[in-house]
Amino acid sequence: MTSRQTLSHWGTYDIVEGPKGVRLKSNALDPDPNPIGLHQLSPEVARTRVLRPAIRKSWLEQGPGARPDLRGREAFVEVSWDKAAELAGAELDRIRQAYGNKAIFGGSYGWASAGRFHHAQSQVHRFLNTIGGYVAHRDSYSLAAARVVLPHAVAPMAWLMNNHNTWDDLAAHCDLFLTLGGVPLKNAQISQAGVARHRVREGLRQMAGAGVECINVSPLRDNMETGAPVEWLPIRPGSDTAFLLALAHEIRAMGAHDRAFLDRYCTGWEKFEPYLTGAGDGQPKDADWAAPLCGIEAPTIRALARKMTGKRVMINIAWALQRAEHGEQPFWMVVTLAAMLGQIGLPGGGFGVGYGAENLMGSPHAELRGASLPQGINPVKEFIPVARIADMLLTPGAPFTYDGETYSYPDIRLVYWAGGNPYHHHQDLNRLERAWQKPDTIIVHEQAWTATARRADIVLPVSMAHEREDLGYATMEGVVMHTHKAAEPPGLAESDYAIFTRIARVMGVEEKFTENRSEAEWIESLYARMRKMWAREGVDLPDYAAFREAGVIDLQPHDPPEQRVMLSAFRADPEGAPLETPSGRIEIFSEAIHAMGLPDCFGHPTWMPPGEWAGEAAPDQFHLISDQPARKLHSQLDASPHSLAGKIHGREPAHLNDRDAARLGLAYGDLVEIHNARGRCLASAVPDAGVAPNVLRLSTGAWFDPCPETGLERHGNPNVLTQDRPASQLSQGCAAHSCLVRIVKATQASAPAPFTPPELA
CATH class of the missing domain: 2.40.40.20 (Barwin-like endoglucanases)
Incomplete structure (x- = not known):
């Protein structure tokens, strides 16, 4: 038998060829392998695949915009690739000429492939920029509220994710690990750049073995499993900000807040403190106030506040908490509470914004920037926040605010989706059904007959990650990998690149899109660029032929030997290593957000009851x-x-x-x-x-x-x-x-x- 590897969002798998054909098995690198990806080659998955280009019957017979009410309820007509590319190219041209490129929405969510060349989001954006641009989206369903508020308060979310205290540090130095929403192992099965070493289970066990006390504040008990007892405080969903405020109030009442840290490293405490104590609005945010809101008894809150003083404390928050009304507030309040304890930047202490949300948080590996497919420049400036797609389709021209600025929704006539499934990640799907009838045309690249594919007008069959070669650089996982093809795509399925090349040819921009490079040539060129970039960082990679032969390069020898502590450089020298916030410090009160004058997000963390809870x-x-x-x-x-x-x-x-x-x-x-x-x-x-x-x-x-x-x-x-x-x-x-x-x-x-x-x- 021979063995090669394929990298996916849920793990690294060996491709094993034997007498019974090809199968996948977990790679030896992984100490806690994930079974999800083992079933990519199963007959059950194969039966769902899109095998040939297909056009919705009414759209094919009557033209764009015909019977959008039948999307999801009508038969498709299978056609040749030449016909499909001709129809897609002609419709893109029609929309551009009649309405301009700002009438095209380019949808993609980035989870179609862990490989860097066959990254569907990069492919669709490059193609649409090649033909004049598109309306884009910003942020993600998982993190939009946190991504917008945290740069005002402390640092960009992407930086925080890559710089959490390592699990080794927590085991060695943390006394109390307090987590809101747990550290769910099921979420940590995945990472966007692919997973080589699942480490969260072992990280939690390390903490438990070292005697770290773990408290899970969550409506669900099973999202924190350490192999040892975990105290569970079953909180009422949506009340976490009230709970955190009560802890902060009790710590301040004890005089246990670190005024020296607040004065040197933070700004705005003097404006937040009157709200916390009730001097500003007449309502102290104490344990008695919070108990009926969060369903946790006041003595329990006070006891926890006392426990948090005099110990090294890590406060973690799950991403789920920001997927809610006023989702910015608990994240901002976690940073504020950690600042009050004064342990940010110290071993074992501070805050985490998603231990367990993906595998990468707590990684000991060094982050190295890799090369990616150039997407070009998008001349269309219109955009939407990612979760507002139904609003955009239903109310073109309506205003919306985003991070302090006011914009308006564009009038979309064509949706082009590659990589992602809005009928999975969007809310109120019956409302989305109504919105989905608005565009003249919906074009999708799909691997399977998902609900999104069934509701498209042009469905183009795309290969899965294990059906193509690619370059994977999961540096926070400690590997660079040449991912091999495990199987041929079924039917007429092709890569996103091959599909876009076909349509670019029809539209007369093939050379501009491809730069006369094949897929293999692109992958080799990306590796060559990455090799030069990393050489400047002191990381020497072999030439491409040797890399392709080796398949996997272990980056652990290049990792720093010390345990990572988030924001330690800022703590050591706040003037020499300031934050990217306007003040360069942690902003408990944000003048920028306050100046926006928003009715539902004020200048400091605030309890606001959700409208539905x-x-x-x-x-x-x-x-x-x-x-x-x-x-x-x-x-x-x-x-x-x-x-x-x-x-x-x-x-x-x-x-x-x-x-x-x-x-x-x-x-x-x-x-x-x-x-x-x-x-x-x-x-x-x-x-x-x-x-x-x-x-x-x-x-x-x-x-x-x-x-x-x-x-x-x-x-x-x-x-x-x-x-x-x-x-x-x-x-x-x-x-x-x-x-x-x-x-x-x-x-x-x-x-x-x-x-x-x-x-x-």
């Missing part, structure tokens, strides 16, 4: 937690045997507190309908003592499967229930976790059919 729910309402799934990445590989094994009767499990389940007469596996004014879906009940009362957990990732007759979603997709409104006017991030639902036992329903391809002519 359990604190103001009716007795029969539950707060919905739509967290990341355990058996897939987002919705990828939902049809795989590994994902299917986690479903109950073919539907996603809905976890609720066991006492709530008994009150509703629900047993394990019972069919339930979950509903609110936005939509309805079916799921299978799971009584669970590890879920806080009046909370329902329905993870994302189930392929959207509405009944054609009733619209009832049959598979367990929570985004038919979540609200499509911004976190605030500062970030315009998504507010998925601010959602109330009701649950009733269902007696019968049509079987889910999410993986059945549409009718093909």
Whole structure:
């Protein structure tokens, strides 16, 4: 047998060729291998694939804009590649000439490939820039609120992610690890640049073995597992800012806040302190005030505040908390509370913004910038915050604010999507269905017949990551890898690059797009550029032929020997190594945000109750937690045997507190309908003592499967229930976790059919 490697978002796998054909197995580099990607070659996944270019029947017969109401409910006509490229190129030209490039929205979410050349987002942006530009999106569903507020408060999110204290540092120096939203191992199965060494499980066990006390403040108990006892404080969803304010109030009341640190390294404490004490508004933000909001008793809050004094404390916050109304506030407040303790920049102390959200946080490896496919310059200046796509399509010309500036939504006539599935990650899918009928034309590159592909007009079959060669540089994972092809693409599927080359040829810009380079030549050129860049950093890479032969280069010998401590340089010399904030210091009060005059984001961290949350729910309402799934990445590989094994009767499990389940007469596996004014879906009940009362957990990732007759979603997709409104006017991030639902036992329903391809002519 021979073995080669392929790199993916969920792991590194060996390609093993044997008597029974090709299979994947976990790579020996990985101490905690992830089973998700082992099933990429399964027949179940193969049956979902798009095999040939396909055009929606009405669009093909009647032209652009024909019967958009039939998107998702109409047959497709398979055509040749020449015909598909001709139709796509002609429609792009028509839109450009009639409306300009600002009528084209280029959608991509970046999770289609961990390889750097076949990165779908880079490919679609390069192509659209080649033909004159496009309307882009900013930020991500996972992090929009945090990405916008944290540069005002402390540092850009991308920098923070790559510079967290290492797990070794925490084990050696931390006394108390306090986390809001846990450190979910299921989320840490993945990283955007690919995973070589899953380290989070071992990092948590290291801390537990060293005697670090761990406290999980979360509606879910199982998102913090260390191999040792973890104290669980089941907080009411959406109330974390109130809880953090109460801790801050009690620490200040004890005189345990570090005034020297606040004076030297921070700005704005004197403006925040009156709000905290109540001198400004008459309401002290103490434990008695917070207890009825967050569902944690006042003595427990006070005891925790006392415990945090005199110890080295790391305060972590999960990304999920910013996917909510006012999602900026808990992140800003975590930084503020850590500043009050005065341990930012010290070993074992400070704050973390997502330990466990991806595998890379806590990595000991050095970050090295690699070479990527040049995308060119986009002359179109219009953009949208990523989660506002339905607003854009439904209300062209309407104003919106973003980070202190006012813009207006463009009038989109063509959506071009490559890499990503908006019918997975967007909220209020019934509203998106209405918005999706607005454009004249929707073109998608898709591997499988997802809900997005079914609702497109032109569907172009694209290969999966393991069906092509690529360059992977997961430097925070400590590897550079030549990823090999494990299998040929099925049917007529091609790479994004090959598809764009076809359309560029039709439009007369092939040479501009390709620069007369094949895929192999591009990959080699990217490696050559990276080799030169890294040589300046003292990292010597072999020539391309030797690299390709080796397959994997381990970067660990180039890593710094010391344990990384985030913001240690700033602490050591705040004048010589200032932050990128306007003041160069940690901004507890931001003059820039205050000057924006926003009604829902003030100049300092503030408690504002969400408009939809359990604190103001009716007795029969539950707060919905739509967290990341355990058996897939987002919705990828939902049809795989590994994902299917986690479903109950073919539907996603809905976890609720066991006492709530008994009150509703629900047993394990019972069919339930979950509903609110936005939509309805079916799921299978799971009584669970590890879920806080009046909370329902329905993870994302189930392929959207509405009944054609009733619209009832049959598979367990929570985004038919979540609200499509911004976190605030500062970030315009998504507010998925601010959602109330009701649950009733269902007696019968049509079987889910999410993986059945549409009718093909």
